[in-house]
């Protein structure tokens with residue numbers, strides 16, 4: 631069982647990690663909300679909220695909504711609009727144990743500014759390949 | 761020399777403008793990574809950030825005794841990290857999310873801080889081209905200078 635929280639503790643959650651690894655999204659919406667690329671993992675069987683008082687959702691587009699803590703501003707979850715409750719991407723930084731992770735792909739790379747890149751050699755996918 | 765640029769949150773409620781110091785940095789500390797899911801990419805403002813719209817939507821969270829983190833309460837966009845004014849930094853320091861700026865030209869990724877906070881399974885390419893500071897290096901830079 632894995633646990634995580636926002637910076638202030640007004641959102642906490644737990645669940646079983648999938649072994650997919652960390653996906654990195656460089657699209658502009660992710661970068662604007664997260665102050666950098668979104669680095670996310672998936673939970674097998676979904677996320678169970680253990681404290682939800684801070685959780686607020688923002689529908690950023692027709693294809694996604696973003697869950698953040700309205701008390702501290704931590705960005706936690708990404709969800710498709712019709713996803714089952716808890717079937718969300720989880721920001722890897724919110725996990726209590728994120729010491730040993732592995733990036734498996736980078737997506738929306740045509741929106742990535744030229745001034746940074748990651749050192750790993752995992753696949754780089756444009757939005758039409760993701 | 762500073763460069764005035766405009767910035768906005770994801771939904772566009774909060775709009776800001778700031779004169780920017782040169783350079784762009786990434787912070788790997790555990791608070792930044794918990795706040796924004798990964799390293800925080802930022803630019804330093806010259807003086808204060810000017811909020812031109814949506815000031816009422818801005819919420820702040822004091823993440824330590826010396827700094828607060830500002831975000832848009834409507835859309836959750838991280839806005840800036842404000843180092844509180846101190847004897848040695850009378851205005852404090854506004855460290856603004858680089859991703860909010862409409863015009864990204866001239867941004868040069870030239871430093872990384874809290875590199876010892878990086879868990880080690882990700883890194884940016886071109887490390888050798890940047891100034892890379894540990895936690896001790898950062899605190900030494902902002903600590904009061906010893907007198908005589």
Ligand SMILES: [Zn+2]
Pocket residue numbers: 636637638639640641684699700701702703704
């Ligand atoms: Zn919180």
Ligand SMILES: [Zn+2]
Pocket residue numbers: 769770771772773774832833834835836837
């Ligand atoms: Zn906003």
